[in-house]
Amino acid sequence: MHVLITGANRGIGAAMADRMTARGDDVTRTARDAKDHLPLDVADPSSVGRLASELGDRPLDLLVCNAGVFEDRGETLGDGFPPDMWARMFAINVTGAFLCVQALLPNLRAAKGKIALISSQLGSSENASGGSYIYRSSKAAMVNLGRNLAMDLQSDGIAVGIYHPGWVQTDMGGSGAAISPETSAKGLIDRFDALSVATTGRFETYDGRAHPF
Numbered sequence: 001m002h003v004l005i006t007g008a009n010r011g012i013g014a015a016m017a018d019r020m021t022a023r024g025d026d027v028t029r030t031a032r033d034a035k036d037h038l039p040l041d042v043a044d045p046s047s048v049g050r051l052a053s054e055l056g057d058r059p060l061d062l063l064v065c066n067a068g069v070f071e072d073r074g075e076t077l078g079d080g081f082p083p084d085m086w087a088r089m090f091a092i093n094v095t096g097a098f099l100c101v102q103a104l105l106p107n108l109r110a111a112k113g114k115i116a117l118i119s120s121q122l123g124s125s126e127n128a129s130g131g132s133y134i135y136r137s138s139k140a141a142m143v144n145l146g147r148n149l150a151m152d153l154q155s156d157g158i159a160v161g162i163y164h165p166g167w168v169q170t171d172m173g174g175s176g177a178a179i180s181p182e183t184s185a186k187g188l189i190d191r192f193d194a195l196s197v198a199t200t201g202r203f204e205t206y207d208g209r210a211h212p213f
Contacts, residue, residue, distance in 0.1 A: 002026045002060055002111070006042055006100060007067030009034035011170035012118070015185035016064065028055070032067075042067045042096025043088070052103040059111035062192060063104055065097035066118045070172045072134040086134050093138035098145060112157035114195050116188070117146045119203070121164045126212040143203055143213060150201030159200040163188055166206045179206075 003020055007013040009031035021027045030040035030051065038054060041047040042065075069092050075081045097117055101108075108115065121127060123139025146162035153160060165184045169177040187206035194208075203211045 001062065002028070002058065003062040003064065004028040004030065004055075004060055004104070005064040005066055006030050006040060006096075007032075009037055011172065012165050012168055012181050012184050012188070013064075013066040015181035016066070016188060019182070019185050019189060030067075040067075042100060043091040045099055048096075048099045048103045051100075052107075055104065055107055057110065058107060059113070060104055060107035061111045061113045062116065063100065063108060063113065064116045064118070064192070065100055067096060068093045068118065068138075068172075070132070070135045072132055075132075075134075077133075081133055089134045090138050090141070093135075094141045094145065097142060101149060108158050109156050114192065115146075115149065115153075115158065115160045116192050116195070117142050117160070117162045118165055118188075119143050119146070119162050121205075121211065124203075124212050146203070147201050147213075154197055154200055157197060159195045159197045161191060161195040161200070162203040163191060164203070164205045164211050 003025050005013050005017050008017040008029035017027050017029050029037045031037040032041045040051050069089055071085055071089055072081055101115060119142045120139040122136045123143050143162050146160050150160035165188060167173055167178045168184045169175055169180055184206050191204055203213055205211050
């Protein structure tokens, strides 16, 4: 199986890439700035275009849109959350995922592949608890993106899954988080394997529970 993972140089992305490689999958690892990875800045359309050219017409069984940033932690409502932060985080967390799907759609169609969008529980409108407005909004947008892609791509035989990876011990999640990247990666890969057109459009946790939208 040919898999492409964005943001595969650290954290959950690296753990998924390592685990899938170990089981025999052909994993294309991408990162904005890392050795031994295909260069990809998901916020730069020209970078996404170069990646698509690099793949050519090679079929793609699974695209994992994992790249993301969480820059607004600790921003205050009164004077924080500057406009350029909104633009930058949405460019990476939402537009970047869409650009990758769009550019690699021929490759996915060739394999009747799958798309996995790594969102977050903070993107749930039903579980709103305040703060981190940009990150929450961007992850909510990813849920919406995934739901609509699932509808439009179902006729092509392409399944789309949306996932909360858990609270993970990464640079983003912090050292006090609940689970390791390896635990998250194992659960997510199980979800990817189970994903089909019959289950497309679902928002699930890494351990297989339905997540409220």
